[in-house]
Amino acid sequence: MDSLSPTVQLIPCQNREVIVVREKIFLLTILIMCWATVAFAQYEPIHSAVIGSSYVEYATAYSNGFKIVSSGEIPEDFLWAVYCYDDTTVNWASTTDRGLSWSVQRLTIPYEAWGHASQPSIDVKDVIPVIVYRADSAGKGDIFVDSPMDFCLPTRVSYTPDNSTLPAVVLDSSFGVHIVWQEDMPGNSDIFYYYSDNYCNPGVSINLTHSDGVFDSYPSISIFNGNEVHVIWRRDDPPCETQYSICHCYLKDGVWSSVDAIAYDWRHLDHPSLDYCHGEDSLSAAWESLEEAYFYQGNEGGGYSTPGQSLYPVVSTVGRVWSYLYWEDSTPGHEDIYAHLFYFFWRWDYNFRDFWDVKVRYPSTSGCYVIWTQGDSAPYDVMFGCEGYPTDIRENPVMPEKIELRCYPNPFNSTLLIEAPRKSTVRITDLAGRVVFTGSIIDDTTIKWIPTESQSGGVYIVRTHNDEISQSSKVVYLK
Numbered sequence: 001m002d003s004l005s006p007t008v009q010l011i012p013c014q015n016r017e018v019i020v021v022r023e024k025i026f027l028l029t030i031l032i033m034c035w036a037t038v039a040f041a042q043y044e045p046i047h048s049a050v051i052g053s054s055y056v057e058y059a060t061a062y063s064n065g066f067k068i069v070s071s072g073e074i075p076e077d078f079l080w081a082v083y084c085y086d087d088t089t090v091n092w093a094s095t096t097d098r099g100l101s102w103s104v105q106r107l108t109i110p111y112e113a114w115g116h117a118s119q120p121s122i123d124v125k126d127v128i129p130v131i132v133y134r135a136d137s138a139g140k141g142d143i144f145v146d147s148p149m150d151f152c153l154p155t156r157v158s159y160t161p162d163n164s165t166l167p168a169v170v171l172d173s174s175f176g177v178h179i180v181w182q183e184d185m186p187g188n189s190d191i192f193y194y195y196s197d198n199y200c201n202p203g204v205s206i207n208l209t210h211s212d213g214v215f216d217s218y219p220s221i222s223i224f225n226g227n228e229v230h231v232i233w234r235r236d237d238p239p240c241e242t243q244y245s246i247c248h249c250y251l252k253d254g255v256w257s258s259v260d261a262i263a264y265d266w267r268h269l270d271h272p273s274l275d276y277c278h279g280e281d282s283l284s285a286a287w288e289s290l291e292e293a294y295f296y297q298g299n300e301g302g303g304y305s306t307p308g309q310s311l312y313p314v315v316s317t318v319g320r321v322w323s324y325l326y327w328e329d330s331t332p333g334h335e336d337i338y339a340h341l342f343y344f345f346w347r348w349d350y351n352f353r354d355f356w357d358v359k360v361r362y363p364s365t366s367g368c369y370v371i372w373t374q375g376d377s378a379p380y381d382v383m384f385g386c387e388g389y390p391t392d393i394r395e396n397p398v399m400p401e402k403i404e405l406r407c408y409p410n411p412f413n414s415t416l417l418i419e420a421p422r423k424s425t426v427r428i429t430d431l432a433g434r435v436v437f438t439g440s441i442i443d444d445t446t447i448k449w450i451p452t453e454s455q456s457g458g459v460y461i462v463r464t465h466n467d468e469i470s471q472s473s474k475v476v477y478l479k
Contacts, residue, residue: 047386048355051093051371052104053379055086060362060373060382063273063286063312064220065121065132065168067364068371068384078411080129081371082107082120083382090117090133092148094478096409099369099384103413103478107146110153113137114144125171127410127476128459130199132157132169132179143167143181145199149476150431150459152200158183158192159205168221170229173279177203178229178251180219188212191219191233208249209259213238216247222274224283228252232262232272232285244269246287246296262296263289273314276366286313286325293327299342306338307331316365324387326363326370335359337372341387356383404471407462411476416449420464420471427463436460451477 060067060083071078081093081102090107109117116136123130128149134141143164146154158164160183167181179194188211196203208231209216215236224230229251237243245264249257262285263269272287275298284298292303293313299321304310308331316324325340329351337352337360352360356374360383363372368387373380406419418426420441428437428449437449441464457479463472 047100049099049102049384051081051083051102051382051384052085052091054083054091054373054382055378055380056084057359057373057375057378057380058362059083059085059380060364060371061312062119062166062218062362063271063314063364064166064218065119066123066170066276066366067121068369069122069124069129069276069366070369071124071127076367077409078127079369079384080122080124081382081384082122082131082133083371083373084118084120087118088116090120090131092120092122092129092131093382094129094411095384096411096413096478099386102384105148107131107133107148109135109144111135114142114156119166121168123169123171125173125175126474128474130169130171130177132167134165134167134181141165143179143194145169145177145179145196147199147459149457150200152431155196155199155202157194157196157203157205160192162186164192166218168219170221170223170278172223172227172229178221178223180208180221180231180233182217182219182233183207189215189217191216191231193231208256209233209247211235218271220272220274220285222277223279224250224275224277224281226279228279230274230283232274234270234272234287235261242266246272246285248283250283263287263294265289271312273312275315275317277317280319281317284315284317286315286327288313293325293338295325299323304338304340306336308334310338312362314363314365316367318367318389322389324365324368324370326365326372328361328363335361337361337363339370339387404469405462405464405473407473407475411478413478414450416451416462416475416477417446418449418462418464419446421445421466421469424464424466429461429463431459431461451479455479 068081070076077098079095085091093102093104095102114135114137117133120133130147132145141164143158144154163184165182169179177196177199183190183192191208193208194205217234219233221231232248235245235247242264245261248262249259270288275284285296291309293310294303298317306329308329311328313327323342329336341348358376360374370385374383424441426439439447457477
């Protein structure tokens, strides 16, 4: 009988406090799930605005290069954007109120032999925007880099005999300029990379791929893991069984890594796009996979199906916990943009047609900002949307207790306030070194500079010094 008796195992009674804590966690989880469901149903963008108009439906295409960036200052009131106005003209836009109103100007191409600007990409450092674009001459494209806020002429960065196209740019913390583009040659296409320590100075370029009989295209560039410059692109290798792949390499401490494939398939993989991180996160990206938008790493990867083909996906992550994902649904006659926002275990999904019942296409994003092209016929609207940050990430930053030199607002369009230590001499020059203003701070800590009518818009250098400290800062005058 003893051998047939069930084995009895004594289990010690759990502590009552542990049980109470578990019950509270369970109830909290239920409440969070309910709240997330409500947020999912009620979400809508914080605010949106029309940046300008365009006569081409691809105004904000393509997603390999960034079209909207912030100054990096906190709060991020100053934003910059680029887009195609028509098939020969690029416009750049700026805002000093976080996108509520925009100032739009045409990008000037001073070289007579080169016209037809297109395919712009932008980045910004210290409120100085740098734009890269393609310009055409006799049916052949080359790549130029320029800052519209200074007096330097655009710098031509491609000197190959073939056709250069689809440029993308990113700036590092030292103002170094990193550019990639696609070089089309007979029988194949390669990915070229260019670096200069300043957009005004000539740099050097190298061929990253040297592909014979292989078509490497659509490069995207960004900075991850502090100072690593990463590049991804699409590869079409006809002899391979898995013909299509998303290739990747990176530059670290002056040395390029070997090329690896982070995705491959016998069906098309298209339009890769890197996250705009500027070193904050590890590699994250997006591309089209099997007619779905696919997001790689970041905070939430995977594929997203829509009624039509999913095109031109873009992603931006913030602090490893907050993601903004967008892609275009190509249902004929009903082009739409889908948004997926993710914060820890909360998520919001919506589509732009819920708010704008016209065709929307070609999203581009950085941080919580998104730009796209909208409209059923020309002229189209170039649109801006702000989704907002979690309050603990960006809205309530801890500011320094003491600011030695502060110039605000920056950019400015009428009056610049300069805050500096007492008994300081203030001197303002343009980039050519010409002095445009001098003054002194005696008892107060602030002095004004109101540019004269003869002084042009652009970048200026503010320098202050007294017996203890000398300081300088760049400012942008929007005339």
